[in-house]
Structure formats: C-alpha cells, structure tokens
Amino acid sequence: MRWISLRLRLMLVFALVALAAAVSASAIAYWLNRDAVLTRTQNAALDDFRKSLQDNTGSLPLTPTCPELQEAADRMAATSQKYEVLLIGKVKGGGDCAAPSDRDLFTLGVVPRTLVTAVNRERKVDESNPYPYHLYWQRITLGGKPYLVGGAKVIGGGPTGYLLKSLDNERADLNSLAWSLGIATGLALIGSALLAQAAASTVLRPVQRLGDAARRLGEGKLDTRLQVSGTDELADLSRTFNKTAESLQKRVEELSAREAASRRFVADMSHELRTPLTAITAVTEVLEDEADNLDPMIAPAVQLVVSETRRLNDLVENLMEVTRFDAGTARLVLDDVDIADQITACIDARAWLDAVELDAERGTMARLDPRRLDVILANLIGNALKHGGSPVRVSVRQTDDELVIAVRDHGPGIPEDVLPHVFDRFYKASASRPRSEGSGLGLSIALENAHIHGGEITAANSSDGGAVFTLTLPRDDSATVDDGEGPPSGDRAPEGGAS
Structure with a gap:
C-alpha cells in the first residue's frame, strides 16, 4: 500500500475543512437571501393585490356583469407589481363569470385545487378570527418557470380574486447569487490550499531536516547536527536530537576505542605468544618422539603437555584469524x-x-x-x-x-x-x-x-x-578485490560448536 505523504494529508485536511466551512457558509447565506428575496417579493405582491382587490371590487355592483369583472381585472393587473389577475363571481342573468387579465396564461385550471378550497372555505368569526375569509398563497411551477399564486374572496358576497406573479427575475437573481457563492467557495478552497502549502512548508521542513539527520545518523555519520532556531516544540525536538547525537557519538567513540584496544591486545598477545609457543612446540615434538623411552610414570604427563600445547597453538592461530576479521584486514x-x-x-x-x-x-x-x-x-x-x-x-x-x-x-x-x-x-x-x-x-x-x-x-x-x-x-567471487592479506594462518584443527 502506498501511503499518502504528510504534506499531502495536511493539504487535504486544510482543503476539506475550508471546503466544509465555505459550503456551509455559502449554503446558509444562499438560503437566508433566498428566503428574504422571496418573502419580500411575495409580501409586496400580496399586499398590493389585497389593496387592489378591495379598491376595484368595492365599486362593483353586487351582481356585476362579466365585462365589469373583466374591466376590474384589467385595472388590478395594471399595477407596478406586474402580476396577472383572475376574478370569479356571479353576474347578472345568473351563472358565474371568470375574468382573467391574460386569458392565455391565467385560468382557473392553473390555480391548485388545495388553494381554491382554502380560499373559498368560510371560517367561523370569533375574537381570534375577525374575518370569515383569508388571503392564501402558494408557489408553483408553470412551463419550468416559478410563479406565486394567491387568492382571496371579497367579504360580503363579492367576487373571488386570484393573482399570478412570475418569480423568474427572483430566480435569476438567486442563480446569480449561487454562482457568486460558488466562485467564493472555489476561491476559499484555493486559498486554503495555498495556506496549507505554506503551513506544510513551515511545519514539515524542520521535520524533513530532522528525518534526513536521523537517516544520516543511522548510516553512521555520528557528527550529524541540526541548526536550531526558535523556541517552539520543533526547536526543542531539534535540540534533543543534537544532545542525543552528541551523547551517542561520545559513547560510540568510547566503545570503538575499547574495541580497538581489545583487538590490539589480542593481536599483540597472539604475536607475543607465538615465539614461546614455537619453542615449546619444538620441545614437545622431541618429547613425543622419545615417549617410548620415558618412564611410564612420566609418559602421561608428557602426552598431556603435548596435547595442551597443540590446543594452545590452535587457539592462538584462531585468535589471530578472528583479529584479522574484526580489523577488516x-x-x-x-x-x-x-x-x-x-x-x-x-x-x-x-x-x-x-x-x-x-x-x-x-x-x-x-x-x-x-x-x-x-x-x-x-x-x-x-x-x-x-x-x-x-x-x-x-x-x-x-x-x-x-x-x-x-x-x-x-x-x-x-x-x-x-x-x-x-x-x-x-x-x-x-x-x-x-x-x-x-x-x-x-x-x-x-x-x-x-x-x-x-x-x-x-x-x-x-x-x-x-x-x-x-x-x-x-560460484564466482571475482567482484571481490584481490588485495592479498597478512601472513596466512595455517591449517587448523576443526574447532567450536556442538552438534
């Protein structure tokens, strides 16, 4: 598995935090602005519709003619709020008349049935409800465009009026706001990435230097030290590393000096022992040759001296060989x-x-x-x-x-x-x-x-x-440089280990 670098992880965390914060802030801002825009628009339209309905239907006869309703609907639609009006009422001669300001766009079929039912429902008048009929509204979509539909019944047997106001401009404004917030979110994400890069460089550069120093220390470069500046945690860590490296270097130098002294002692001792051993070996060979002529009481002791001399000679040769391996020669x-x-x-x-x-x-x-x-x-x-x-x-x-x-x-x-x-x-x-x-x-x-x-x-x-x-x-060790070596240690009896 390939692990993600600490720098990339830090940048991802910064980016995710910034993205979450920017998206949350943008979403809250969008919904607050959306609610404010739509509420302001619909309140202005509904208030104007209520006033216009009272003003234009108050002068109508109790049973107006259909042209009179149509004329009132046209007057109501001519306001600055730019909405269409549909008036429905009983007219002279019997029957109902539907008078829309825009017959192609606004008919009773456009009004949701739930809204029609609510508008025509008479409520009981009491202290908490002074009017039998109320103004109701609802947002709908026609042909893929948003509209506000509202309706109210004139008290006292007057006509029922409905309005249809387009919210397309408000939607365009909100879409523009959404794009603006999206761009702001993208800029915040880019800014967070740059900030994460700066933070990563500030934080990770000392860590990287510390890692490189630790790697060099592990490779045996015990004189490795870090330049320390500042008083933060990373500076304290660098100082601790320097102290540790210094202590380790001193300890290794002490151990190396002791090891070198031990190798010199073994080598010197082995060389010093070879001269008396040569003489002793010559004497033991003579004694071994004369073993048959020795006193039977002395022969076992002579044989012990011969075997122990050979064993000592083998040990000295082995020690010299080990010394050469340890010294790298x-x-x-x-x-x-x-x-x-x-x-x-x-x-x-x-x-x-x-x-x-x-x-x-x-x-x-x-x-x-x-x-x-x-x-x-x-x-x-x-x-x-x-x-x-x-x-x-x-x-x-x-x-x-x-x-x-x-x-x-x-x-x-x-x-x-x-x-x-x-x-x-x-x-x-x-x-x-x-x-x-x-x-x-x-x-x-x-x-x-x-x-x-x-x-x-x-x-x-x-x-x-x-x-x-x-x-x-x-099978072929030709890559090894043939430099020769010191005096070869001769054939030795097999030693050591246990089967």
Missing part, C-alpha cells in the same frame, strides 16, 4: 577450484577418508579462496565427526550462480536452545565441559570465511536424525 586470494578435489584434499589431509562419504561430481568449478574454503570444510566436517559421529556425508550441488555444500552427521542432532548460538564465539553447548577439546571459535571462523566470500552457513536438524550444516557460496 582479511582478504580473499581467489583461484579456480575443483570443489570435489578440494573436499577430498581436506579430508585426506586430516585422515578422515574412512569416516566421510563424499557425494560430489568432479569438474564442479568455482572461483574461491581455496585456503579459506579448506578452513570452512575442516571446521564443518570435524565438528560433525566430533559431535555427531561417523559416517558424515558431504554432498555438493550447484546452480547457475551458487554452490551449495551440505555436511550431515548421524548423531543426536542439535538441541533447539543451542541452534541459535552454534556460530557464537566461545559458545559451548555443555557448560559442564568448559575445557573441551575445542576453543569455541571454529564455527565462528567458518562463518566469517563464508561471509567474506559473500556466502552463508546455516545449521539445522535433519528430519531423519542428525545435524545438517549448509554452506552456500557464489
């Missing part, structure tokens, strides 16, 4: 590698041929760092043999772009609580055996070597039992 030395031959060489060098089953086609080529691939394979296969037991099966499959190597054992598998930590440094599955054969760095180093190739290692339990470590590598 580890580099790839790429070569075209036959994967089946590489795996066979790794297994043969460690005398694992009888314990490992290989499922790989020869001729499967990939451009990798062979030394680092050997480190990965040695750690994964050795870990499987140590904790899962033989036979260990190594299978290779390839796609157009990737190489997938799976190492599976037939042991008890990896406990669920251990799975998320098998690649953690110095992690041991059993806390009761802190001095196990491995250092807890092997799988971590294998994972770092996979990452430097642009690959990944995952650990899982097989549905048929045992653990499966899956190495995924790109």
